[in-house]
Amino acid sequence: MTSARFADRAFHLLGLTVLVLALGMLGALLVDVARDGLGRVSWSFLTGYPSRRASASGLLPALAGSLWLVGLTALMAVPVGVGAAIGLEEYGGRGRLARLAEVNIANLAGVPSVVYGLLGLGVFVQVLRWDRSLLAGAGTLALLILPIVIITSREALRGVPASVREASLALGATKWQTVWHQVLPMALPGLLTGLILAVSRALGETAPLIVIGALSYVPFVPDGPRSPFTALPIQIYTWVSRPREGFRANAAATILVLLAVLLVINGLAIVARDRAARRRSA
Amino acid sequence: MGPTLPSRVPSALSLAGPGRAASAAELPPARMDVRGLSAWYGQTRALTDVTLPFSANRVTALIGPSGCGKTTLLRTLNRLNDIVPGARVEGDVRLDGTSIHAPGTDVVALRRRVGMVFQKSNPFPRSVFENVAYGLRVNGLRDRREIAERVEESLRAAAIWSEVEGRLHDSALTLSGGQQQRLCIARALAIQPEVLLMDEPASALDPIATQRIEELIHTLKQTYTIVIVTHNMQQAARVSDVTAFLWMGTLIEYGRTEDVFTTPRERLTEDYVTGRFG
Numbered sequence: 001m002t003s004a005r006f007a008d009r010a011f012h013l014l015g016l017t018v019l020v021l022a023l024g025m026l027g028a029l030l031v032d033v034a035r036d037g038l039g040r041v042s043w044s045f046l047t048g049y050p051s052r053r054a055s056a057s058g059l060l061p062a063l064a065g066s067l068w069l070v071g072l073t074a075l076m077a078v079p080v081g082v083g084a085a086i087g088l089e090e091y092g093g094r095g096r097l098a099r100l101a102e103v104n105i106a107n108l109a110g111v112p113s114v115v116y117g118l119l120g121l122g123v124f125v126q127v128l129r130w131d132r133s134l135l136a137g138a139g140t141l142a143l144l145i146l147p148i149v150i151i152t153s154r155e156a157l158r159g160v161p162a163s164v165r166e167a168s169l170a171l172g173a174t175k176w177q178t179v180w181h182q183v184l185p186m187a188l189p190g191l192l193t194g195l196i197l198a199v200s201r202a203l204g205e206t207a208p209l210i211v212i213g214a215l216s217y218v219p220f221v222p223d224g225p226r227s228p229f230t231a232l233p234i235q236i237y238t239w240v241s242r243p244r245e246g247f248r249a250n251a252a253a254t255i256l257v258l259l260a261v262l263l264v265i266n267g268l269a270i271v272a273r274d275r276a277a278r279r280r281s282a
Numbered sequence: 283m284g285p286t287l288p289s290r291v292p293s294a295l296s297l298a299g300p301g302r303a304a305s306a307a308e309l310p311p312a313r314m315d316v317r318g319l320s321a322w323y324g325q326t327r328a329l330t331d332v333t334l335p336f337s338a339n340r341v342t343a344l345i346g347p348s349g350c351g352k353t354t355l356l357r358t359l360n361r362l363n364d365i366v367p368g369a370r371v372e373g374d375v376r377l378d379g380t381s382i383h384a385p386g387t388d389v390v391a392l393r394r395r396v397g398m399v400f401q402k403s404n405p406f407p408r409s410v411f412e413n414v415a416y417g418l419r420v421n422g423l424r425d426r427r428e429i430a431e432r433v434e435e436s437l438r439a440a441a442i443w444s445e446v447e448g449r450l451h452d453s454a455l456t457l458s459g460g461q462q463q464r465l466c467i468a469r470a471l472a473i474q475p476e477v478l479l480m481d482e483p484a485s486a487l488d489p490i491a492t493q494r495i496e497e498l499i500h501t502l503k504q505t506y507t508i509v510i511v512t513h514n515m516q517q518a519a520r521v522s523d524v525t526a527f528l529w530m531g532t533l534i535e536y537g538r539t540e541d542v543f544t545t546p547r548e549r550l551t552e553d554y555v556t557g558r559f560g
Contacts, residue, residue, distance in 0.1 A: 163404035171417035172394030172473055
């Protein structure tokens with residue numbers, strides 16, 4: 001065997017090992033959580049309210065809170081984020097200002113989420129007086145995922161070939177008509193991928209919600225955007241920090257539910273993405 | 283080449299010199315008129331002081347080696363180069379006597395009058411029908427029957443109707459390369475432009491598809507003023523009435539196609555059309 005082929009084999013093996021290691025760790029984590037929590041997942045757990053007794057507790061308020069949060073967050077972040085991406089990509093020049101914006105957005109994506117929590121606390125909770133509402137939480141999360149939405153949306157827009165824009169413009173379409181009728185539909189699969197990433201991030205965030213004062217004991221389902229709320233990660237955090245054994249099982253069960261919600265939301269987005277991609281290339 | 287070049291480059295005025303006065307007079311008046319046009323991409327000069335009329339209902343071929351500025355010239359005629367970062371022009375281009383670079387020019391309206399077909403066919407990833415209807419819709423046409431009529435009319439004019447009649451609602455991407463290019467021509471014709479710009483429209487096609495496009499160009503010149511960029515000398519000789527030879531961003535020679543190909547005035551032109559370089 002030549003040394004080049006040996007290196008090829010070795011690298012192949014190394015890659016496989018690393019992959020197995022990563023997946024194995026994830027698997028072990030899942031199995032551990034499932035062993036602790038699977039027994040607690042039941043209809044009454046999903047539809048119940050928090051209680052002083054672990055075995056009587058449910059996570060409906062947290063589940064509902066998380067769904068509300070994700071919906072509102074997407075509602076706020078997607079139009080602004082995609083709009084910003086269109087502005088930068090389709091209308092923005094290649095000048096110094098555009099580069100400055102680009103660097104700043106990339107940096108914002110790396111800011112710790114607690115900092116966004118503090119920003120949300122200052123702007124939404126205190127200045128805008130949205131209090132500890134879903135609206136304040138969603139606003140904070142929207143700020144947090146905005147850089148991700150912008151970056152992935154720009155990537156998606158950049159993937160649309162210039163020939164399509166030129167064809168449209170050459171037919172006497174305005175820039176906006178070109179973006180709306182040709183560029184956006186073609187970028188849709190990419191935009192949805194970005195949305196999946198961003199929503200996954202928002203769903204799992206705990207720190208900024210704690211900072212803006214999401215409650216840990218919520219015995220009701222939110223009835224609107226101005227309602228106080230809790231969310232699944234916060235529920236996990238609360239239960240896991242209790243000393244009694246039963247609550248740990250509750251936390252593990254909540255983790256499973258959170259993962260399931262994540263999978264369902266991502267699954268829906270992936271189906272939508274593939275349908276959009278098929279329609280474009282049929 | 284260097285030092286002797288300036289003497290070979292004719293000034294704009296010498297184009298209408300005594301030798302060619304007769305043939306120039308045979309050409310109909312210019313629909314588009316390029317005057318003293320220079321173009322840059324950033325610091326790179328792509329065109330230098332080009333002056334060239336495009337006669338109505340004639341096919342003008344722009345020929346020259348790669349990078350000579352043919353495509354740049356073509357893309358300044360509908361100001362599509364505006365969207366290229368760092369691109370700028372000096373000089374003037376007139377459409378029916380009105381400058382298209384004047385401040386306040388409605389570029390969208392200009393592009394409705396000056397249509398374009400690209401080198402690589404670029405249909406939208408939609409149905410055949412929607413590809414042609416798009417230009418009508420963005421121009422404000424709403425009446426479904428009128429759109430359907432104009433779509434059929436355009437597809438017929440582009441000699442592709444019989445091939446797509448039964449599959450109007452199939453994706454345009456299922457058509458063959460030659461069909462896609464004729465669909466792109468139909469799409470450009472649908473908005474009834476006055477001038478049709480074609481950037482090597484047959485360079486990616488096989489000989490049979492190429493022949494169909496060339497026949498189509500013959501028919502279309504009765505209605506349109508056509509400017510075509512081509513790398514193919516035979517094609518230029520076959521389809522065009524007037525040929526302009528560009529070299530390194532400069533217009534070297536311009537005249538009736540048969541004159542340019544058989545009795546070129548410039549040595550450079552002769553070398554190029556006979557295949558000695560380029």
